[in-house]
Amino acid sequence: MIKRALMLASLAAGALTLSGCEDLMTGSAPELDIPEIAAGEISQETMVDITRQLSSDEFGGRMPGTKGEELTVALLTERFAAAGLQPGNGESWVQEVPLVEITGSNFAPLTITNGETDLVYDYGSEWTGVTYREDAQTQLANSEMVFVGYGINAPERGWNDYEGVDVKGKTVVILVNDPDWESEGLEGPFNGKAMTFYGRWTYKYEEAARQGAASALIVHDTAPASYGWNVVESSWGGPQAYAARGDNPPPMTLVNGWVQKDVAGEILAAAGQDLDALTKAAKTKGFKAVELGMTASTSFQNSMRSFKSQNVIGVLPGSEAPDEYVLYTAHWDHLGTCNPPAEDGDNICNGAVDNATGTAALVALAEAHSKAGAPKRSLVFLAVTAEESGLLGAHYYATNPVFPLDQTVGGVNMDAFLIAGPSKDVTVVGPGKSQLDQFLEAALVADGRVATPNPNPEAGYYYRSDHFAFAKQGVPMLYVDGGEDLIEGGREAGKAISEEYRANRYHGPKDEFDENWDWSGVMADLQLMYRLGRMMAMSSSWPNWVEGDEFRAIRDESCAASASGC
CATH class of the missing domain: 3.40.630.10 (Zn peptidases)
Incomplete structure (x- = not known):
C-alpha cells in the first residue's frame, strides 16, 4: 500500500x-x-x-x-x-563515545592473477581499501575471487546471493545498490528505485564478513552509488574511525574496499566473464555466484589509536x-x-x-x-x-x-x-x-x-x-x-x-x-x-x-x- x-x-x-x-x-x-x-x-x-x-x-x-x-x-x-x-x-554537556581510529599506509597495488596473467591496480586512482581489524599489518595473499552479484542475503525476500557457494577466506566482488535500482517506480523485490539497507555498502561488508569472506570489493558505478569516484577516494583515503568493539567483536573481513567499474570489467574479462552480462544476471532471483578462477593480493600497514569522541547534548x-x-x-x-x-x-x-x-x-x-x-x-x-x-x-x-x-x-x-x-x-x-x-x-x-x-x-x-x-x-x-x-x-x-x-x-x-x-x-x-x-x-x-x-x-x-x- x-x-x-x-x-x-x-x-x-x-x-x-x-x-x-x-x-x-x-x-x-x-x-x-x-x-x-x-x-x-x-x-x-x-x-x-x-x-x-x-x-x-x-x-x-x-x-x-x-x-x-x-x-x-x-x-x-x-x-x-x-x-x-x-x-x-x-x-x-557531552556524552563520551569510545572510538578506534585506524590509518592505513604503504599500500601495495591490488594484484589480480590467474597464474598466467597479472593485473596490477594502483591504490587511490583504481582501488581503495581499509581494514576494520586492529592489526599493525594487513596482508591479503592469493585470495580466491568470487562474484556474488549484489551480495544480499535476505530470507524474508527469498533472496540469497551466497546460496550454494563457500566464500570463507575468499574475496567477494559485489555490485553497489539493489538489484532493482534501475526501476522507474517503487515496486520491486527491493522497493524498486528506492534503495533499501541491502543496497548500502555498510550492509554488504557486514554480510560478507558473516559469510566468512577475507575481503569484499564493491564495484563503483556513479549512477547506482549516487556519487563519483572522487567521493570514494576522499572518504576512504584517510584515517577511519570505528566504534570500539569490546571483547566479543562481530565477524570482520580482512580488507573492505572499492574498485573502479573499468577495473572490475578488466578483472572479469581476464576470468572469461563479462561484467555487463553478470550484472544483468544478478538482477534476477536465483542468481548463482560465479567463481572467477582469479586471486587477489595486496598489503598495507596500519597505525591505531583509541580515543573518546563526544556527542554534545543540550536540553530545554x-x-x-x-x-x-x-x-x-x-x-x-x-x-x-x-x-x-x-x-x-x-x-x-x-x-x-x-x-x-x-x-x-x-x-x-x-x-x-x-x-x-x-x-x-x-x-x-x-x-x-x-x-x-x-x-x-x-x-x-x-x-x-x-x-x-x-x-x-x-x-x-x-x-x-x-x-x-x-x-x-x-x-x-x-x-x-x-x-x-x-x-x-x-x-x-x-x-x-x-x-x-x-x-x-x-x-x-x-x-x-x-x-x-x-x-x-x-x-x-x-x-x-x-x-x-x-x-x-x-x-x-x-x-x-x-x-x-x-x-x-x-x-x-x-x-x-x-x-x-x-x-x-x-x-x-x-x-x-x-x-x-x-x-x-x-x-x-x-x-x-x-x-x-x-x-x-x-x-x-x-x-x-x-x-x-x-
Whole structure:
C-alpha cells in the first residue's frame, strides 16, 4: 500500500500536493493532537556566524579526535548555554563515545592473477581499501575471487546471493545498490528505485564478513552509488574511525574496499566473464555466484589509536511533561583533510554545507525555542560525532541513550542545508513511513509549501544519516531536506545547484563557506524545522510508524515494555 502510493506520487510529476501527502499515511491512523505553532524568531546571524566558524581552516575539517573536535565541542557548549539550554547528560554537556581510529599506509597495488596473467591496480586512482581489524599489518595473499552479484542475503525476500557457494577466506566482488535500482517506480523485490539497507555498502561488508569472506570489493558505478569516484577516494583515503568493539567483536573481513567499474570489467574479462552480462544476471532471483578462477593480493600497514569522541547534548526542559522528549539531531563532524587535495593544494575538507549548516541550525533553533518559552515536552538538541565514519555517534547514543527511547516521542534530523535560495517545496526522504508525516503536513500548510518525495530514492539517503540510528531502535524520525522547486528558476535551477554541489564540493576541499551566500532558503527551511519540533513538543500524542513499516514492531515492543512514555 505504501509502496503503491509512493510510486504513484513519483510518477505524477514528482511533486506531492498537500492532498497527495495524505496518500502517504494510513487511513486508519488515529487522529493526532497537532497544535498550531506560530513562527519562531530564528537568527540568521547565528546561522552565518557558526557556519563560518565551524568551516574555517582553524577547525581543520572537524575530524573526531583532533583539535577540530576540541574547538567544535567548546563552541557548541558555549552557544548552547548562551541559548538558554541546560547540560543534557546530567551536569555534563557531552556524552563520551569510545572510538578506534585506524590509518592505513604503504599500500601495495591490488594484484589480480590467474597464474598466467597479472593485473596490477594502483591504490587511490583504481582501488581503495581499509581494514576494520586492529592489526599493525594487513596482508591479503592469493585470495580466491568470487562474484556474488549484489551480495544480499535476505530470507524474508527469498533472496540469497551466497546460496550454494563457500566464500570463507575468499574475496567477494559485489555490485553497489539493489538489484532493482534501475526501476522507474517503487515496486520491486527491493522497493524498486528506492534503495533499501541491502543496497548500502555498510550492509554488504557486514554480510560478507558473516559469510566468512577475507575481503569484499564493491564495484563503483556513479549512477547506482549516487556519487563519483572522487567521493570514494576522499572518504576512504584517510584515517577511519570505528566504534570500539569490546571483547566479543562481530565477524570482520580482512580488507573492505572499492574498485573502479573499468577495473572490475578488466578483472572479469581476464576470468572469461563479462561484467555487463553478470550484472544483468544478478538482477534476477536465483542468481548463482560465479567463481572467477582469479586471486587477489595486496598489503598495507596500519597505525591505531583509541580515543573518546563526544556527542554534545543540550536540553530545554519541558514545562508539563519534562520526562517526554523530542529530538533535534545533526552531526558536527567532517572528514578532516582530503585525499587527494584540490588542484590548488587545498586539502582541508571544511564541510561548510555538510554539516556546519546543520550544526549551526541546532544552536539557532535552541535560541528560538528558548525565546518562545519552554514547550510542554522537553526538547533535546543533539550534535553527534562520527557520522562520516558510519553514523557512529548517533548509533552510540541510540544504543546508550541519555534519555530513554521509550520516552522519546520522535525527532527531526538536519544534514546539510544546501544554499540554493527559497523554494516552493521541501524534499522528504522516506515519506510514508510514520505518523510524523501528519505533523509535517500541518507545518507545510502553515508555511504555504508542499512536499516532494526524494527525487533520488536510489541513493538510499534514509540509511545514510543519523536519523537511521534512531529509527533502527524504533524512534520515529523525520528527515526533511531543502526543496528543488526554486522560486527563481524552478526545478531545473534546483537540480543544477544540487548536481554542481555533489560533483564539485561534496566530501571535497571546496565545500567552503561563502560570504555571498543567500540564506533566505535555509531560513525558510529552519522555520519548518522549528514548527515540526515545537508541534511534537506541544502535542500529547505519541506518533508511531505506519502498519507494515520495518520499524513498527520495534517501537511497539518498546512501548509495550514501558511503564511510562509511549
